Amino acid sequence: MDSYGFRQVVRMEWIKQRSLRSVWWVLAGGMAATVALGVVAGYNTRNAGGDPTSNVLAGVALGQVITGVLGVLAMTSEYSSGLIRMTFAAVPRRPLVLAAKAFVFGSVCLVAGEIATFASFLGGIAALRSTVPHPSLADGTVLRAVVMAGVYLALTGLIGLGVGTILRHGAAAAGVLVGGLYVLPVIFGAASHKVGLFMPIMIAGNSLAAVKPVAGFTWSPWLELGIVAVYPLVLLAAGGWLLVRRDA
Amino acid sequence: MISARGLTKRYGDTVAVDDLTFDIHPGTVTGFLGPNGSGKSTTMRLLLGLDAPTRGSALIGGAPYQALRWPLRSVGAVLEARSFHPGRTARTHLLALAAATDVPPRRVDEVLSLVGLADAGSRRAGTFSLGMAQRLSLASALIGDPGVLLLDEPVNGLDPAGVRWIRDLIRSLAVAGRTVFVSSHLISEMALTADRVLVIGGGRLLADTTVADLAARGGGSLEDAFLTLTEGIG
Numbered sequence: 273m274d275s276y277g278f279r280q281v282v283r284m285e286w287i288k289q290r291s292l293r294s295v296w297w298v299l300a301g302g303m304a305a306t307v308a309l310g311v312v313a314g315y316n317t318r319n320a321g322g323d324p325t326s327n328v329l330a331g332v333a334l335g336q337v338i339t340g341v342l343g344v345l346a347m348t349s350e351y352s353s354g355l356i357r358m359t360f361a362a363v364p365r366r367p368l369v370l371a372a373k374a375f376v377f378g379s380v381c382l383v384a385g386e387i388a389t390f391a392s393f394l395g396g397i398a399a400l401r402s403t404v405p406h407p408s409l410a411d412g413t414v415l416r417a418v419v420m421a422g423v424y425l426a427l428t429g430l431i432g433l434g435v436g437t438i439l440r441h442g443a444a445a446a447g448v449l450v451g452g453l454y455v456l457p458v459i460f461g462a463a464s465h466k467v468g469l470f471m472p473i474m475i476a477g478n479s480l481a482a483v484k485p486v487a488g489f490t491w492s493p494w495l496e497l498g499i500v501a502v503y504p505l506v507l508l509a510a511g512g513w514l515l516v517r518r519d520a
Numbered sequence: 521m522i523s524a525r526g527l528t529k530r531y532g533d534t535v536a537v538d539d540l541t542f543d544i545h546p547g548t549v550t551g552f553l554g555p556n557g558s559g560k561s562t563t564m565r566l567l568l569g570l571d572a573p574t575r576g577s578a579l580i581g582g583a584p585y586q587a588l589r590w591p592l593r594s595v596g597a598v599l600e601a602r603s604f605h606p607g608r609t610a611r612t613h614l615l616a617l618a619a620a621t622d623v624p625p626r627r628v629d630e631v632l633s634l635v636g637l638a639d640a641g642s643r644r645a646g647t648f649s650l651g652m653a654q655r656l657s658l659a660s661a662l663i664g665d666p667g668v669l670l671l672d673e674p675v676n677g678l679d680p681a682g683v684r685w686i687r688d689l690i691r692s693l694a695v696a697g698r699t700v701f702v703s704s705h706l707i708s709e710m711a712l713t714a715d716r717v718l719v720i721g722g723g724r725l726l727a728d729t730t731v732a733d734l735a736a737r738g739g740g741s742l743e744d745a746f747l748t749l750t751e752g753i754g
Contacts, residue, residue, distance in 0.1 A: 275589035276620060283619035291612035292605070354603040355613075357570055358660055361597055362620040364569050364586040519571040 281363050281372035289376050295342060299380070302338025303388035306331035306425075310392030314399035322484075325407045325414050328396025329421045329481035333473065335388055336428040339381045340449045343432025346377050347511075348442035356520055366515040370437060374508055378430050385425030393418045413483050420480040420497055427500050428453070428472065434507025438514060465489070472500045521545060521699055522567060522668060526576030529562050529723075536562040538723035539576070544701050544716075546667070549694045551714030551731070552703035555750055559723040560703040561600050564672045567701075568597055580668055592621040596661030597670040602653055603660070606646025610637055610656050613645055614663055621664045631659040636685070650677030658686070668699045675709055687713050711735070711742045719746060721753035 289295070309331030317327045347370075350356040363369050393414075397406055407414045432449050439445040453473050460467040465488030468474035478486040479496040489496070522544040529537040537559040544550045554560050565571040567578045569585030580588065580595055588594045604613045614628040632641045635655040640648070645656055654677050661669060671690070675683050690713055694700045704710050710717060710731070717734055719727040726749045727734060731742065738745025 276591075276622065280620050280622050284616045287612060287616040287619055288605075288608070291608050291616075294607060349605060353605040354599075354601050355605045356603075357565075357568075357599055357601075358603040358617065360570060361568050361595070362592050362617055364588065364591055519565075 276363060278368060278372060281368050282375055284359075284362065285369075285372040285376040289346075289380060295345070298338065299342060299384050302335055302342075303384050303391075306335035306338075306388045307391045307395055309334055310396040311399045314396030315401075317400055317404050320404050322404075323482055324397065324400055324404055325393070325417050325483045326477065326481045328392055328400075329389060329417065330477070331392050332389065332421050332424060332476055332481060335385070335425050336453060336473070336476070337450060339385065339425045339429035340432035340435075340453065341446050343377060343381070343429040343434075344436035344445040344449055345442055346373055346433055347436035348440060348445055351440045352442060360520045366520075367512040370433075370508060370512045370515060374430055374433055374504075377433055378426050381429035382423065382426035385429075386419065386422035388425065389418050389422040392421075407483065411483075416493065417481050417483050420493060421476065423497065424472070424476045424480050424500060427504055430504035431472070431507060434504050434511050437511030438507065469496070470499055472503060475500055521581055522670075522701055523579040523582070524563070524567070524576065525579070527563070527566055527573055527578055528575040529559075529566055529571060530574045535723050537566065537573075540720070540723075540725050541576075542718055542725060542728050544699055544718075546699040547694060547697050548715040549690055549700045549702060549713055551710035551717040552701060552720065553707060553710055553717055553746060554703075554705065554720035555753075556705055558720045558750075558753075560705075560720060561672055562723075563720070564597065564599065564670050564703060567670055568595070568599075590621055590664065592617060592664035592666060593623070594664070594666050595668045595670060596664065596666040598654070598657040598661050598672055598674050600672040600676070602657070604645045604653075604656060606644065608645060609642050610645050610648075610659070611641040613656065614659055617660055617663050623664055627663060627665075631662045634662060634689075635659045651679060651682050654678055654682075654686075658689075666698070669693060669701065671700070671702045673704055674702060675704065675706065683709070707743045707746050719749050721750040724753075726750065726753075 310328040313330045314328045317324050350359060359369055360366055400406055409415050435449050436445045457471045457473050475496045478489040479493045524540045524542050527537055527540040552560050566573050611628055615625060618625060618628050632638050635658050637655050674686055678686060690700055690702060714731050717731050734745045735742040
């Protein structure tokens with residue numbers, strides 16, 4: 273090879289990703305809490321006409337902040353430690369660093385997210401009362417909801433990475449992330465469902481993880497997943513643009 | 521070979537580096553002397569492409585840093601501040617850089633031995649003393665066996681044995697034909713290490729000469745020559 277490329281940078285980012293024990297503990301703990309919430313939600317489901325699948329995936333509302341904040345830290349910890357200078361000395365094509373980080377971290381979150389949502393489903397359904405109908409993964413719609421909820425956790429991880437890249441300071445970026453995910457929907461979403469159709473946290477609960485239609489959420493879950501995916505795409509593109517233009 | 525042509529960097533209203541033009545040649549140790557805040561670190565960052573110049577250019581072997589095909593095989597840098605994550609071991613930090621540079625993992629053990637950290641490779645870098653951190657930075661710089669070395673205050677935090685050790689290492693790197701550019705505010709150290717010297721003050725180049733010539737200007741004292749040059753300049 274006559275020059276470094278995506279392959280080398282992905283290997284660098286994978287070594288960085290796997291070598292921080294604290295990241296794995298937080299991720300494992302966060303996903304365990306996601307599953308625990310799902311089991312509790314399953315046990316508390318009493319409405320026989322409700323949507324138990326959606327209920328047992330409720331832990332995603334917590335899991336998203338874990339993957340999101342880890343996404344923030346994946347970039348901001350490089351700035352706070354000074355490692356970013358070494359990273360950019362090794363790979364001066366900075367958008368390549370961001371692309372490799374997104375690939376590695378996004379893959380880790382996707383695997384963790386799917387494990388968490390499948391475990392939430394299996395645990396949550398096992399905890400359901402006998403009076404409530406038990407959904408099955410053999411039902412394509414149920415399987416879609418579980419898979420999409422896991423994908424959602426990976427996408428919020430990438431949203432965090434994008435916000436972290438733009439803001440560079442961990443606390444500021446985590447604040448903006450949590451505010452954006454949880455507070456904005458309270459301000460807008462409660463007032464109008466039309467806005468909720470574009471808000472990740474509303475989409476996750478009312479469309480991606482839902483098996484039964486929710487009033488106001490008439491769009492296909494695939495379209496809604498695409499809308500959620502626009503957030504990391506735009507944020508990472510903006511972050512990559514800023515990386516090139518700002519001094520490291 | 522390192523070249524700067526009219527290299528200028530402003531941060532807001534502050535001119536950190538002002539119209540620097542110089543060449544640094546292989547096979548010699550070139551010292552970069554200046555008071556604190558004179559623009560040494562900024563110049564290093566400009567050479568590494570970490571900061572973009574406001575005007576002028578910084579070239580490594582005739583090309584801007586961004587154009588290097590395997591940057592760490594061409595240039596190794598020790599920056600003034602720490603540049604590793606405290607939670608990673610010295611070895612994983614170096615393995616990550618080795619991966620980006622496509623050098624084999626055994627090179628990691630080579631550079632760890634070279635800088636005297638062979639027994640500390642599996643310790644987390646956050647537990648390192650300042651001197652050990654400096655050695656890890658040097659290991660990072662040497663990972664790709666580069667022909668150009670940019671060392672910003674490399675003796676910071678080293679004990680006397682460490683200072684002697686790094687001086688000998690710097691000399692041997694230059695004798696082997698590398699281009700070595702070492703910044704310091706310690707004049708006596710530069711007198712022992714460098715062949716040539718650039719003096720910078722207030723972001724401007726004040727002298728570009730041999731150590732012997734500069735010392736002669738100070739009546740035999742490099743320190744006197746330096747203080748005369750930089751008198752009244754930040």
